[in-house]
Amino acid sequence: MWEAAYRFIGWRSYVFPAPSHVLDGILSLLNIRTLLGDPVTAGWPWPKSGAVVGAVSHGPLLEAILVSCTRLLVGFTMSVLIGGLLGLLMWSIKAIDELLGPLFLGLQTLPSVCWVPLGILWFGINEKGILFVLIMGSMFAIAISLRDGMRTIPPIYRRAGLMLGAFGWRQYAFVLLPASLPALATSLRQGFSFAWRSLMGAELLFAAQYHGLGFLLETGRSFADVAQVVAVMAIMVLIGILADRFVFAPAEQRVHRRFGLMMAE
């Protein structure tokens, strides 16, 4: 419908690209030249001159995805470790919760790009700065949701554990940690979407040495290439959906099914 509207009404492609333009954009980022968005004539959709396929592996898109995903992996891991630890501390020590709880709730509502200026001033325009924004943008959400999830653990598990000799670190390792799995899974799922959004924001504003997806988006804007801008946005959404669909949602479902929190399908 989108494509039809474009073809018949005649929107201008530099304002609002049709799906075919977006597809062209994606393919050109992979070093494949097509003109799917042009009127259908002889030779469509291939370009009239020049090589159709360049070195796909050297296309900016693959590199950007690789760079962004690496950053995400590193940053999200650190965010989970720091946020998880803080969440545990807030859950187990009341004084820490009273001190940090309201602060974290406030910081959680702060849009992650607001950490960018501080990241630049503290770390400069480099990987550290980007990771800083990613971690700051996601760890508060992880800490808060982990704490809230841990609070829903029925106290009877702890009592049953004590009765069976699970004291000290054993209580954490064999009772509280497994009991927190449903909370942890939800917290990770939520934390991931925060992390991905923060990373994209950071990459958009940091022109670091390695070019992530956010940078490609910014390049598209610089060249007024609307097709590329929409193409990169589509890729971002796709990665977010894929990660949720194939990693976080199944993990959460598996835990819930094991715990009997969900009807067996």
Added chain:
Amino acid sequence: MSSSVAGILGKTATPAIARGRLELHGVHKNFDGTGVPAVQDITLDCRPGEFVVVVGPSGCGKSTLLNIAAGMIKPEQGAATIDGKPITGPGPDRAMVFQDHGLFPWLTAAQNVEFGLKMAGVSRTERQDRVAEAMKMVHLSRSMGKLVHELSGGMKQRVAIARALVVNPAVLLMDEPFAALDAQTRTLLHQQLQELWVETKKTILFVTHSVGEAVRLADRIVVMHTHPGRIRAEIDIPLAHPRDIDSRDITDLVQRIRKEIEDEVNRVNATLAPEDQWKPKAAGDLVDSASDVGSGI
């Protein structure tokens, strides 16, 4: 079956009968520090191998009593000892069966039973043997690999009992373990628990609000009353185990004890201000018959 029980008990040096004396002496607990204490001046001596059932209405402090024995609650006054040693905290020598089972949902039935042995550092091969024996004792050998939510209510409680027995405790503490079950399942578990008790000769301290359940199971019934929680009567049940749970003797005893409890309630009622008094509309209202043991009682 007795050989499997001997197998479980034989692995620890002390025979069960020689240990399991649970003593509470002048125990007093007041949660909010003011007003009426939850339990007041409770003295209770459970002999090794004795099946003691504490019966009383909700709020009489019977669960508090059990939690003091378990070491989950510290009394303000008085002493709680197990085989002469003061109780300072929870531990596997006083294994507990909870009303809402408290099984770990992330583990299978067998892994739940194995948990206490794992904490005690028992070797893997011995763990496997003892878990298999314990599951056999509660007739759940075929459900070892099931997850907790795949078990029925009665099965969950049997796993909970196996989990408590497998660590070879001196005393088994049971906090209204069958209150949430349907009447048939409850009757079945009463029979199975009696068999287990006859075979293992564990000291059992069992808490319930059901007089029928108490008479079916107990060597000795301890009747508690509320505001403050105190022991008002101790009644020996001189019937042999395992009991025919629907026999005339049991029915008569249940009626006698209910009468005593009713008299006590009326006595307490009379001391209250008129607007706080409560009159039963029909006989049986005083004891929660609906959640009590089968209709014959």
